[in-house]
Amino acid sequence: MTRRFDEPHEAFAAAGLQVFERGWLSSNNVLFAGGADDDATLVDSGYFSHESQTLALVRHALGERQLRRVVNTHLHSDHCGGNAALQAAYGCEAWIPAGEVDKVRRWDSAQLTYDATGQHCPRFAAHRALRPGTAVTLGGRSWEVIGSPGHDPESVVLHHRELRILISADALWENGFGVVFPELEGSAAFDVLASTLDQLATLKVDWVIPGHGRPFGDVAAAIDRARRRLDSFRSAPEKHSLHAAKVLLKFHLLEVRRERVDSLFAWAESILYLRLIHRDHFAAEPMRGWLTNVLGELLRSGAVRRDGEFVCDA
Template identity: 50%
Template sequence: MIELPASIRVFERGWLSSNNVLLVDDASATLIDTGYATHAPQTLALVRAALGTRPLDRIVNTHLHSDHCGGNALLQSVWSCATDIPEPDADAVRAWDETRLTYRATGQTCERFAFTGTLVPGMRLTLGALDWSVLGAPGHDPHSLMLYCEDARVLISADALWENGFGVIFPELEGDSGFAEQQAVLELIATLDVKTVIPGHGAPFSDVDAALERAFSRIAWLRADPARNAKNALKVLIVFKLLDVRTLSFDTLVAMLDDATAMRAAAAALRPRSEWPALLRELVGELARGDGPLKVEGDVVHAREAQA
């Protein structure tokens, strides 16, 4: 049984949307991460049901992948809430540069939003009547952050640590360093006194040592053969797109490789360009096996079921 302070409420979402963490005290109500744009109305409904008549005062984004900030715009339109983002992303958000924000690279969407403040590692925040330290968590995303409450022994880990792994190491797809940074973040987490981890995806968990052991094993496995990271990234992005749009033809998937640079880089790490159509059919076939998230009907790929 996971026990959290009374001021913390976790909305565990489906795979397409990140978890949302609501922290409420007498002074304010803050939401950590807002899910994907497709599910923004659901995020709004969850927050409204939890807050009743009081407003949402603040949004804090651990990083700006579209599944973590896709609900920002709708929530801001309803409550005019303050919004804090990682400081290195400020210029890209201000100019709404979808290339630098990775939405074009990953074939994803995010409605334009504004921000009122920025976060950097070392800052201290008071949320839900608890004191939190902002920690850097590069690896999955160079600018990603975590929040750690020493008194409550709670870590909001975003995509740096899940119960069974961590997020795709995207920088490595473009030839930038990411494995070493992910290793360092795991080593940092291992130094913290953590009783409960609230991950970006999946249920909160308390067996932190076991999760770290699995994560250290996985990063070693990926570093031994970077093609493994590329294959995982391409499969994740295919599933993400299908969970969003529900149905795509194989021809459309192949065309996406030219438009989405992260997908193209992952495919290029695996096969020559002439073999990309066959590669996509192979990966989709793997994702359609058994109870996999996809199903194939001729030249059309479907997501099996909607997730929130």
């Protein structure tokens, strides 16, 4: 029988999980410690520059218990950047989407998109493939692995039917979804993401744990907002590309905190995704001039601030 919970803490306690809400540089982490003593699992591990904080959160929650595995919904750097530190501390396994296993074993940073985004991820070992249509045991309960391509081609989400909880990663947030990165490379990923949203809409879900932001209910409303946002990007792909450019610059400033404007622009000119965005949608103006305009939008929105020759995360 399906059990409903009126509050997220009730549902999460029943599932034996804790949510570490991390912000935007690091993804949220979900710790399952309610099963057997040797079965503690962390879903997603944040960005590498936050690895000491990730370790502190896990150690505080587990005490003397060991972390057995990390399960990654996808391998963007803000979701798996803490894997290496957790493996060094606990000797834990990493279970990752099946399509990424060979890339990780060869450590192909280009195929893993770390070169294209200008982000970093310390090398870690992969032990098991997560395949859509199978299940993984978390907190002593069986969770369905569901493919959720769009934001990332190999991304998966995790769903528990009885507890009606969805760990949605970056496929669905309360107000949207993650940048549809394959679109920047010329793939028709908007349609793929639309199919993912259609699939998520069929699931029985009371509570969603997104990759970023607070857990939320009212899944139907979130999917409706995501569909409207996707429709706006489909009708104006340059709008999505500009959004992606701002996200990449903001993420970089979240990491470095403060940088000279000329150094920031030199970094941006070296990043493949930013060069593709400029080439495909904004080539009518020189790249440095376009970057000045992108930075101007971030400044006007309050996402970053200017300090003389420096730009700082706000």
